[in-house]
Structures are given as structure tokens and as C-alpha cells.
Amino acid sequence: MIKQRQSKLHSNGVLFTIVTMLLVLSLIFLFLFNLLPVFTTQGEFQVSSAKSYIVKEHILIDADMNMKFSEEVAEALENGIPLTIKVEVQVLRERFLWRDRMVKESLQLFELHYHPLTDIHEVVNIATEERYSFHSRQDAMAVLGTIRGAVLMNKKRLTKIHQYHIRMRTSLDISRLPLALRQIASLSSSWHLESPWFVWAIALNDRDNGDSQ
Amino acid sequence: MIKKIFNGPMLVFILLLLLFFSLRTISSAVMDVEQFQQLYYVLIAVNLVILSLLVFLISRQAWRLLHQLREHVAGARLTLRMVIIFVSLAIFPALVVYSFSIHFIQRSIDSWFDVTVESALEDAMTLSRSAVDEKKKTLLRQLRRLSDEILVDLKTLSVVSLSEIREKSGTYEVTLITSRGRVLGTSSIEKGDIVPDIPSSDLLLPLRQGRDHVVLDLNDDSNRMIRVLVRVKVDSNDANDFLVLQALAPISERQHRLAATVQQAYSEYKSLVYLRKPLKTSFTLTLSLVLLLGILSAVWAAFSSARRIASPIRDLAEGTQAVAEGEYHKPIPILNDDDFGLLIESFNKMVRRLSQTHNALEQSHQQEKRQKDYLEVILGSLSSGIISLSQKKEIRTCNTEVSVILGVNVNQFHGQSLFQLAKEKPELEPLVRWIMTSIQNNIKHWNEEVTISESDGRKNLLCRGNALAEGGYVIVIENVTSLVQAQRDAAWGEVARRLAHEIKNPLTPIQLSAERLRHKYLKNMQGKDAETLDRLTATIVNQVDSMKEMVKAFSEYAKIPELKVQTLEIESLLTEVVDLYRSNDKLSIEQDLAISDTLIEADQGRLRQVFHNLIKNALEAAADRDKICLKIKTSLLEINNQCWCLLELSDDGIGFPEKLLPNIFDPYVTSKPKGTGLGMAIVKKIIEEHGGSITAENAPEGGAKITIRLPVAQGQTPG
Numbered sequence: 025m026i027k028q029r030q031s032k033l034h035s036n037g038v039l040f041t042i043v044t045m046l047l048v049l050s051l052i053f054l055f056l057f058n059l060l061p062v063f064t065t066q067g068e069f070q071v072s073s074a075k076s077y078i079v080k081e082h083i084l085i086d087a088d089m090n091m092k093f094s095e096e097v098a099e100a101l102e103n104g105i106p107l108t109i110k111v112e113v114q115v116l117r118e119r120f121l122w123r124d125r126m127v128k129e130s131l132q133l134f135e136l137h138y139h140p141l142t143d144i145h146e147v148v149n150i151a152t153e154e155r156y157s158f159h160s161r162q163d164a165m166a167v168l169g170t171i172r173g174a175v176l177m178n179k180k181r182l183t184k185i186h187q188y189h190i191r192m193r194t195s196l197d198i199s200r201l202p203l204a205l206r207q208i209a210s211l212s213s214s215w216h217l218e219s220p221w222f223v224w225a226i227a228l229n230d231r232d233n234g235d236s237q
Numbered sequence: 238m239i240k241k242i243f244n245g246p247m248l249v250f251i252l253l254l255l256l257f258f259s260l261r262t263i264s265s266a267v268m269d270v271e272q273f274q275q276l277y278y279v280l281i282a283v284n285l286v287i288l289s290l291l292v293f294l295i296s297r298q299a300w301r302l303l304h305q306l307r308e309h310v311a312g313a314r315l316t317l318r319m320v321i322i323f324v325s326l327a328i329f330p331a332l333v334v335y336s337f338s339i340h341f342i343q344r345s346i347d348s349w350f351d352v353t354v355e356s357a358l359e360d361a362m363t364l365s366r367s368a369v370d371e372k373k374k375t376l377l378r379q380l381r382r383l384s385d386e387i388l389v390d391l392k393t394l395s396v397v398s399l400s401e402i403r404e405k406s407g408t409y410e411v412t413l414i415t416s417r418g419r420v421l422g423t424s425s426i427e428k429g430d431i432v433p434d435i436p437s438s439d440l441l442l443p444l445r446q447g448r449d450h451v452v453l454d455l456n457d458d459s460n461r462m463i464r465v466l467v468r469v470k471v472d473s474n475d476a477n478d479f480l481v482l483q484a485l486a487p488i489s490e491r492q493h494r495l496a497a498t499v500q501q502a503y504s505e506y507k508s509l510v511y512l513r514k515p516l517k518t519s520f521t522l523t524l525s526l527v528l529l530l531g532i533l534s535a536v537w538a539a540f541s542s543a544r545r546i547a548s549p550i551r552d553l554a555e556g557t558q559a560v561a562e563g564e565y566h567k568p569i570p571i572l573n574d575d576d577f578g579l580l581i582e583s584f585n586k587m588v589r590r591l592s593q594t595h596n597a598l599e600q601s602h603q604q605e606k607r608q609k610d611y612l613e614v615i616l617g618s619l620s621s622g623i624i625s626l627s628q629k630k631e632i633r634t635c636n637t638e639v640s641v642i643l644g645v646n647v648n649q650f651h652g653q654s655l656f657q658l659a660k661e662k663p664e665l666e667p668l669v670r671w672i673m674t675s676i677q678n679n680i681k682h683w684n685e686e687v688t689i690s691e692s693d694g695r696k697n698l699l700c701r702g703n704a705l706a707e708g709g710y711v712i713v714i715e716n717v718t719s720l721v722q723a724q725r726d727a728a729w730g731e732v733a734r735r736l737a738h739e740i741k742n743p744l745t746p747i748q749l750s751a752e753r754l755r756h757k758y759l760k761n762m763q764g765k766d767a768e769t770l771d772r773l774t775a776t777i778v779n780q781v782d783s784m785k786e787m788v789k790a791f792s793e794y795a796k797i798p799e800l801k802v803q804t805l806e807i808e809s810l811l812t813e814v815v816d817l818y819r820s821n822d823k824l825s826i827e828q829d830l831a832i833s834d835t836l837i838e839a840d841q842g843r844l845r846q847v848f849h850n851l852i853k854n855a856l857e858a859a860a861d862r863d864k865i866c867l868k869i870k871t872s873l874l875e876i877n878n879q880c881w882c883l884l885e886l887s888d889d890g891i892g893f894p895e896k897l898l899p900n901i902f903d904p905y906v907t908s909k910p911k912g913t914g915l916g917m918a919i920v921k922k923i924i925e926e927h928g929g930s931i932t933a934e935n936a937p938e939g940g941a942k943i944t945i946r947l948p949v950a951q952g953q954t955p956g
Contacts, residue, residue: 100511103511104504138504140362140504142500144454157454163439202512204519208522
């Protein structure tokens with residue numbers, strides 16, 4: 025009887041050890057890789073307003089976006105890590121009981137640098153390699169967050185018999201971070217800065233614009 | 238099939254391979270931007286699923302082991318021990334390597350960064366900033382002074398003024414613009430350049446706040462410069478209404494290169510310092526994942542190996558249990574040609590031999606049983622009683638006949654001493670005492686006739702004993718009562734015949750001679766002589782008559798007449814005889830009759846003689862008394878499926894003399910002065926001729942009691 029009890033205790037102890045070991049390992053991983061919730065300033069990306077209009081057969085976009093970095097992201101920028109801001113715009117044709125079909129997709133990548141000597145924030149359009157310098161991060165973010173008259177596509181690609189809508193979002197592209205930071209950033213919530221899709225319908229009349237979400 | 242796959246090592250092996258390739262793919266995906274975007278999170282999810290599945294499988298194994306431990310399954314403890322050993326052997330070195338690797342990575346990465354270099358870079362940066370700031374301050378002071386000197390009256394302002402400022406300040410372009418960005422005038426060192434460089438709105442912000450502003454722009458290689466912005470007051474009430482005097486001072490190629498180099502080096506170093514922590518974390522994560530993979534693989538391998546190693550032991554334990562339960566036809570399959578295989582083969586050989594031995598034993602046992610049954614049948618069919626005694630003189634075996642002979646169920650006394658038989662039935666004491674005395678005297682063979690007295694008469698038992706080689710004894714007991722009786726009867730019959738023959742013949746001449754003497758000489762004699770002759774001849778004649786009577790009785794005893802058997806009602810016959818005596822004043826008869834319709838097969842005349850003899854005996858025994866009471870009782874008795882009618886005749890007389898009682902039915906045994914002593918012997922002879930038995934005893938309440946037992950006719954059942 026005593027032997028049975030000892031055996032039971034022993035086996036329970038082994039199972040308990042295994043489970044505890046796994047739990048401790050999991051906690052160590054979470055702790056090591058900043059996966060536990062941390063009470064720091066959280067960043068936020070938001071498309072606050074956007075509209076489209078047609079000028080000379082082209083669909084143009086005006087949009088205002090709020091981009092606020094988290095403490096970790098801002099710290100990385102201050103320490104010379106270039107950040108890539110991604111602005112995605114998609115034109116979708118609506119379909120009944122079916123997934124909307126993408127008509128046009130536009131992806132704009134902007135790289136934000138900080139130069140410590142001159143205390144300048146530089147915004148680089150990766151596609152055009154145009155550079156813009158700002159003497160404060162707020163100015164740079166304000167410029168990045170403001171789109172005026174950006175040409176999206178030719179109106180001719182759209183037909184009047186279908187309904188179309190545009191959706192837009194902005195995010196921090198962690199895949200272009202330095203290699204050492206990329207893996208950690210992918211697992212940390214502080215680095216996951218992405219606005220929800222901002223959606224509005226396209227009005228195909230000239231200078232007639234929509235502004236809805 | 239699915240269960241087999243789930244239990245087999247193949248699934249875990251596939252999972253581990255998948256996990257390994259998944260980790261490798263994650264590693265390569267991290268390197269590649271496109272792959273990272275497409276695959277990274279999918280691979281992370283796949284990894285988590287695989288890890289969870291592995292943990293689930295291991296937990297399942299652990300749970301199963303726990304269950305086996307609780308159920309005390311053979312080999313479970315060994316499996317647990319081996320799992321603990323394997324896991325310990327795998328985990329502790331892995332943890333040591335892991336901790337050393339982590340430590341090494343931390344130290345190595347930290348060693349990349351030198352405090353001196355960092356300090357030097359910081360100093361260089363500070364120096365660069367100081368140099369630039371000094372230049373910026375000088376330019377600002379100079380431009381402020383020139384602005385205050387030259388731009389006194391804005392109404393008379395001309396390009397000349399701006400050119401003067403440009404020349405005096407040593408800048409290559411001076412522009413005057415409004416706070417709203419409108420260019421009022423510009424002067425450039427380059428003649429053809431008429432489009433001035435307008436400052437961005439953010440640069441004008443400090444001026445709106447009333448401060449001058451100087452910025453250094455090093456990023457544009459083609460247009461590197463120091464931009465000085467000086468606020469120029471206008472006569473207006475509006476605080477926001479002011480002019481901006483902008484001067485662009487060139488930076489030398491060398492200065493620019495040095496500043497850019499310092500900035501780049503500083504920026505790169507700072508980013509490296511910043512990336513130090515994520516780099517460490519990233520390495521640690523990868524190592525930890527590999528460690529986790531290793532640990533899980535080790536744990537699973539430990540379970541799998543332990544189970545495989547313990548499997549033959551479990552099979553052996555089950556096989557042993559099966560053998561213990563008597564199953565010899567269940568060989569354990571030999572799965573591996575290793576030491577365990579050899580052991581199992583030896584075990585199977587042992588079980589085969591055990592099985593053969595068991596079969597042989599079983600056959601031997603069967604044969605022994607058959608022989609025992611055979612012997613029992615033989616012993617059971619013997620008319621002799623047989624008892625075998627063990628070395629301890631205890632009853633080992635016996636046949637059924639011995640119980641019949643001794644009148645005790647000897648089977649109930651197995652393992653007990655013969656004295657227990659004597660305790661059960663005291664009449665057997667002479668027999669038991671004699672047997673035990675012989676055994677104690679170590680007599681190997683004996684043969685003796687022992688007489689025991691029972692309620693139904695004496696019993697003559699011929700007892701033979703033989704000592705067995707192993708130390709026991711076999712005792713054969715034969716009931717020779719009938720034989721002895723027959724021999725005695727034959728002897729008495731011979732005596733009677735001889736008496737009848739030898740004595741009867743001279744008796745008549747003696748009587749005739751005596752009568753002739755009397756007749757011839759009595760008339761011639763007188764007086765005393767005549768009286769003497771008369772008395773003597775009368776005595777001779779009377780004694781001869783007596784002798785004749787005696788010879789007649791002997792002749793009757795010796796005579797063996799053929800029985801005239803017929804079926805009759807025994808009670809009617811008894812009543813008929815008894816009724817003849819009812820008129821006798823000396824006799825009162827009490828009847829207790831209960832077998833009125835019972836039939837027996839008997840010679841009516843002979844039985845009538847029996848009853849007459851018995852009643853006369855009773856009357857004669859009570860000759861000196863006024864009256865005697867005769868009780869007659871009839872009943873039925875069943876012994877061993879044989880039905881007997883029981884006739885009991887008892888009186889209230891003095892009973893039989895005790896010393897005569899054992900031989901009361903022998904010839905010439907009588908208590909009467911004039912009896913021949915053949916009455917009871919004849920009665921017994923007649924009863925035995927009818928297959929019955931007769932006993933005589935003195936009733937406890939006094940008086941003689943005769944009990945006759947006669948077999949009921951076939952087809953009659955007790956009523």
C-alpha cells in the first residue's frame with residue numbers, strides 16, 4: 025500500500041515536473057523576447073480621413089493619416105534605425121456573394137531617417153528616391169501623413185456598371201528593419217503599427233469626391 | 238491504422254523534421270524581405286502547431302505511463318526510470334551548452350562595442366556639433382549685425398543692399414522674404430541663378446516665435462550649406478508680420494566630408510549599439526527554440542526508447558504471469574535479435590519444457606487417477622473390508638465394505654487414528670486394540686479372528702494385517718460370522734446326528750429290557766425287593782424316555798427339512814399363534830401391531846414353531862409366577878434399501894442370565910432344569926434359514942427381549 029502510494033506520488037511528481045518545466049520555458053521565452061504585455065506608450069497608426077476625386081480622367085486622392093510611434097519605435101529611430109512607412113491603397117470592384125476583385129493596388133514606401141549631427145528627420149520616397157528634410161519628427165510625420173492630389177489610376181479602367189470602392193491603410197513595415205531587429209519586432213506588439221483599412225466608395229464624376237469610412 | 242500512426246515513432250519523426258525545416262525556413266525568411274512578408278507568420282504558426290502537437294504527444298505518453306504506473310503494469314516503473322535517466326542525460330548537457338552559448342553570445346556581442354570607441358565617437362560628434370554651432374553662431378551674429386546695419390529702412394531696400402550683405406557676410410545667396418514666403422529680393426553669387434532657395438515652413442517656425450534660426454544641411458550632396466534665417470522687423474502692429482533675411486553659406490568639401498563621416502559613423506555605431514539587445518535576443522530566441530526542439534525530441538525519444546526497451550520485459554512479465562496461471566501454450570514473440578531476444582528465446586524454451594513436464598505430470602496424474610479409480614472399484618467390489626494406515630497410523634484409505642462390516646462410516650475418519658473408530662463405536666474396541674497392539678509390536682504380518690459383541694449378536698471378524706514398505710499398513714477385515722456360525726451349526730448337526738444315531742438305537746432295547754425285568758421279576762418279589770425293582774426299572778424307563786426325548790430334539794435340530802416357502806402375512810401368522818395362548822390364565826398379552834398388510838416369504842409351519850417356542854419359553858421361565866405379561870410389537874425397518882419387518886417379543890420376567898446371554902442361541906445352553914437347550918438354537922436356525930436375524934437381550938426396564946428381523950417380500954414397500 026505504501027509502495028503504491030509512493031509510486032503514485034513519484035509519477036505525479038514527474039508529470040508535475042514536466043508541466044512546470046514547459047511552463048517555465050514558455051515564460052522565459054516570453055520574458056526574453058518582450059512578448060509579455062509591457063506598459064509603455066503604445067503607438068497608433070490611423071487613416072483619419074480620405075477622399076478621391078477625378079481630375080482629367082484621373083482619380084486623385086487626398087488623405088490625412090495620424091502616425092504615432094510607440095516608445096520602442098521612436099527609440100530605434102533616434103538610435104539611427106531607419107523606419108519604413110508603408111501606405112497601401114487598393115481599388116476594389118464589388119461583387120455579389122463573392123470576394124471583391126482588386127482593380128488597382130498602389131504601394132508607397134517612405135523611409136524615415138534621423139541625422140543626429142544636424143538633428144534632421146529625413147523622409148525618402150523609396151520609389152522616386154526624393155528626399156525631404158525636417159527639423160522635427162512631428163513635421164516629418166505631418167508631411168508623411170498628408171496626401172494631396174496623389175494620382176491613383178485612370179478613370180477609364182473603371183466601368184459605370186460596377187460599384188467600386190477604395191481602401192487605404194498605413195503601417196510600419198518591419199520586414200525592412202535591420203536583420204537583427206526584424207525577428208524581435210515581428211514578435212513584439214510595440215512594433216506592430218498598422219491602421220485599419222479606411223474604405224470609401226468611388227464617385228466617378230469629375231471633382232465629385234467621397235469622404236466616408 | 239490511424240492509431241498506429243499516432244502511436245508510432247513515424248509521426249513524431251515527421252513532426253520533428255517539419256519543425257527543423259520550419260525553423261530553417263524561418264531563419265532564411267528573416268533574411269529575405271519578400272519571404273519574410275509572405276512566410277514568417279505562417280511559419281511561426283506552423284511551428285507553434287507542431288510544437289503543440291509534440292507537447293501533446295509527449296503529454297499523452299506521460300499520461301499513459303502514469304496510468305500504467307497506477308495500474309501496476311509490468312515494466313512501467315522501469316520505463317519511468319529510463320525516461321528520467323534519458324531526459325536527464327539529454328537535458329542537463331543541453332542546458333549547460335545552452336547557458337554557455339547564451340553567455341558566450343552576450344559576451345561576444347558586448348565585446349564588439351568598445352567604451353573608448355563609443356566615447357571617441359561621442360566626442361567627435363560633440364566636436365563636430367561645436368564646430369558647426371560656432372560657425373552657425375558666427376554667421377548668425379554677422380547676418381544679424383548686417384541686417385541691423387543695412388536693412389534700416391525697408392522702403393529704400395534694394396538688391397544692392399542684399400548684395401552688400403551677401404558680400405560682407407561671405408555667403409553665396411541672400412534672400413529677403415516675407416513671413417508668408419513671398420520673395421522680396423535676392424542676391425546670389427551665381428549670376429544666372431535667379432530662383433532663390435526658399436526655406437520650408439517648418440524652418441520659419443522659430444522666427445514666428447521671435448527667434449533667429451540657423452540650420453545645417455549636409456544631406457544633399459549637391460547643395461550642402463548653412464542656412465541662416467534672421468527675423469527683420471517691419472513697421473506693423475501685427476506680431477506675425479515680419480520679414481526673413483535668409484543667407485546660404487557654403488560648406489567646404491572637406492568640412493562637409495568630415496561632418497558627414499562623423500555623422501554616418503556616429504549614426505551607424507549608435508544603431509549598432511541599439512541593435513545589440515535585439516541581436517542578443519534574436520540569437521537567444523533561436524538557441525532557445527533549438528533547445529526546446531532538442532528537449533522535446535529528447536523527451537519523446539526517451540519515452541519511445543524506454544517503451545521499446547521495457548516492451549520485452551513487459552512481454553516477459555505477462556508470459557511469466559501466464560505461466561503462473563497455468564497457460565503454457567503462449568510463446569512470447571521474439572521481435573529483436575538482441576539480448577532480450579535471447580532471453581525471450583530461453584524463456585520460451587523453459588516454458589516449452591515446463592509445458593512438456595506439466596503434460597507428463599498431467600498424464601501421470603490421470604493415469605494415477607485411473608489406477609486409483611480402478612483400485613477403488615476393485616476394493617469396492619470386494620466382500621472384505623480394507624483399511625490402509627499411514628506411517629503415522631492414521632486412516633489413509635478404505636473401501637465401502639469395511640464401513641458395512643464395522644457398522645461405522647470409516648470414510649469420515651480419514652487422517653484420524655483407529656481409536657477414533659472405537660470412540661465412535663465402543664463395540665469395536667477389542668478389534669482396534671488388537672490391531673494397534675500388533676502395529677506397536679512391529680509385527681509385519683498378522684492374522685487373527687476377533688469376536689465383537691454387537692446389539693444384533695456376536696460378530697466374528699477375521700483380521701489380517703500387512704506392513705507396507707513405506708511404513709504404513711494394510712488391514713483386511715472379513716466378516717466370518719456366517720462362516721463360523723455355519724461351521725458351528727454343522728458341528729452341532731453332526732453331534733446331534735451321531736447322538737441320535739448312536740444313542741437312539743440302544744435306548745429301545747434298554748427300555749424293553751427294563752420293562753421285561755420288571756414284568757418278569759416284580760410279580761415274584763415281595764416287600765422291599767419288589768419295591769426296589771419297581772423303583773429301579775421305573776427310573777430306567779423314565780430316563781430312557783428322557784433320553785429319547787433328548788435324542789428326538791437333537792434329531793430335529795440336525796434335520797434340515799426343505800422350506801416350503803410361501804407368501805404370507807407375518808402379522809396374521811403371529812396373531813394366530815398368540816391367540817392360542819390367550820386362554821392361558823398365567824399369560825396376559827399386549828399387542829402393538831403396525832404391519833398388518835406386510836408380506837414375507839416364509840415357511841408357515843417353521844415360523845409357527847418359532848413363535849410357539851418363544852412363547853413357551855416365556856411361560857416356562859415364569860413358571861414360579863402367577864402371571865406374566867407378554868408384549869408383542871411389530872414394525873418396519875429400512876436398511877440400505879432393504880425393507881425388514883421387526884418382531885419384538887418381550888416379557889416382564891427375570892430375563893436371561895447375563896453369563897448365558899452371549900451364547901443363548903448355542904445348542905445346549907439353557908437356564909431351565911429340564912430344558913434340552915435346543916429351543917433357542919432351533920429358533921435361530923429357522924430364522925437364519927429365512928434370511929433373517931434374531932437377537933436376545935435383557936430390556937432396560939427388565940425382562941427378556943427377543944427381536945426378530947425378517948426380510949419383507951420383494952415388491953413390498955414400507956407403509
